[in-house]
Amino acid sequence: MTQVFRPPRPSRSLLCLPGSNERAIAKLPSLAMDGVILDLEDAVADSEKDAARDKIRAFFEAPPIDGVERIIRINDVASRHAEKDLALVLETSPDAVLIPKVRSPSDILDVVAHLSDNDAAETIRIWAMMETPLSILNAGAIAETGRTAGGRLDALVVGLNDLRKDTGVLPDLDRTFVTPWLMQVVLAGRAYGLRVIDAVCNEFRDLERFDRECATGRAMGFDGKMLIHPAQIPAANSRYRPSPVEIAEAEEIIAGFSAPGADQLNALDIGGRMVERLHYEQALALKARADLIARRDP
CATH class of the missing domain: 3.20.20.60 (Phosphoenolpyruvate-binding domains)
Known part of the structure; x- marks a missing residue:
């Protein structure tokens, strides 16, 4: 599924x-x-x-x-x-x-x-x-x-x-x-x-x-x-606000999967750990949520 x-x-x-x-x-x-x-x-x-x-x-x-x-x-x-x-x-x-x-x-x-x-x-x-x-x-x-x-x-x-x-x-x-x-x-x-x-x-x-x-x-x-x-x-x-550490990790994952050539890969070595595209989608959701919170509740 x-x-x-x-x-x-x-x-x-x-x-x-x-x-x-x-x-x-x-x-x-x-x-x-x-x-x-x-x-x-x-x-x-x-x-x-x-x-x-x-x-x-x-x-x-x-x-x-x-x-x-x-x-x-x-x-x-x-x-x-x-x-x-x-x-x-x-x-x-x-x-x-x-x-x-x-x-x-x-x-x-x-x-x-x-x-x-x-x-x-x-x-x-x-x-x-x-x-x-x-x-x-x-x-x-x-x-x-x-x-x-x-x-x-x-x-x-x-x-x-x-x-x-x-x-x-x-x-x-x-x-x-x-x-x-x-x-x-x-x-x-x-x-x-x-x-x-x-x-x-x-x-x-x-x-x-x-x-x-x-x-x-x-x-x-x-x-x-x-x-x-x-x-x-x-x-x-x-x-329940995403922590600075969580946001930084999400931004690192997003940057990794947004790099040239990464669109064809399902897993990347980011900071010494294997990160799957699944985690990229999760990182996008977390970052979007954090941005919404920051706009409402700086």
């Missing part, structure tokens, strides 16, 4: 807000997150669903925030709220729709079919919340739906709160017993060229703990983190 690489668009910090919180939504243009997830699911009571949709609709009627992805998290596709949520998605054309409680590939494919049947723009992508035991068991098959004909899946987002609830695994500072699940999501995402987003840190006032989670998530291979408070944005942006 031909390797498909992640888009360069940065997703270091993804702030999740209840769609019903008009005051918090109004503050978004002053914040420096890479993306915002407007939630219609757990954070919004049943009695507030319609009002939340109205507030989200108003947000999309305003000019977009430069460089910020806009994602709508709908309710469970099996719920009575999903039809109205998807109608809102078709009306507002967000960058992505985040599907909660994903269990199997069919949860993704059903939404893909609904969007296609309603002539939704291809720019509306799908993100999957990996927050059920079945989502972890089926991670590879779920990720593969992004590489089928007409597939829209671009990202996997871990939801540890629901996973812990469903499995009985207790929270701990090092996330010891859920780390294998986190790595399973990273592996599935990388196998199919998807972005992978780490779970929220519920202790939003404990910024030291949050910074630690960002550091370990970055080491695991995640692209960014889902946030629940604006105070978490700076640490996420800093930790």
Whole structure:
């Protein structure tokens, strides 16, 4: 299978807000997150669903925030709220729709079919919340739906709160017993060229703990983190930014494969190590992402 690489668009910090919180939504243009997830699911009571949709609709009627992805998290596709949520998605054309409680590939494919049947723009992508035991068991098959004909899946987002609830695994500072699940999501995402987003840190006032989670998530291979408070944005942006060493290595690889005659080669000796063309494509993606971040967040 031909390797498909992640888009360069940065997703270091993804702030999740209840769609019903008009005051918090109004503050978004002053914040420096890479993306915002407007939630219609757990954070919004049943009695507030319609009002939340109205507030989200108003947000999309305003000019977009430069460089910020806009994602709508709908309710469970099996719920009575999903039809109205998807109608809102078709009306507002967000960058992505985040599907909660994903269990199997069919949860993704059903939404893909609904969007296609309603002539939704291809720019509306799908993100999957990996927050059920079945989502972890089926991670590879779920990720593969992004590489089928007409597939829209671009990202996997871990939801540890629901996973812990469903499995009985207790929270701990090092996330010891859920780390294998986190790595399973990273592996599935990388196998199919998807972005992978780490779970929220519920202790939003404990910024030291949050910074630690960002550091370990970055080491695991995640692209960014889902946030629940604006105070978490700076640490996420800093930790998930490509380092100067990574950028320098990418530039060296790009220069090597851009040299005269290198276009016919699949591997090069760069700095005493063998580098394959695969790494050249990865270097291009990293450099493009770093350049975007530098323009937004010097």
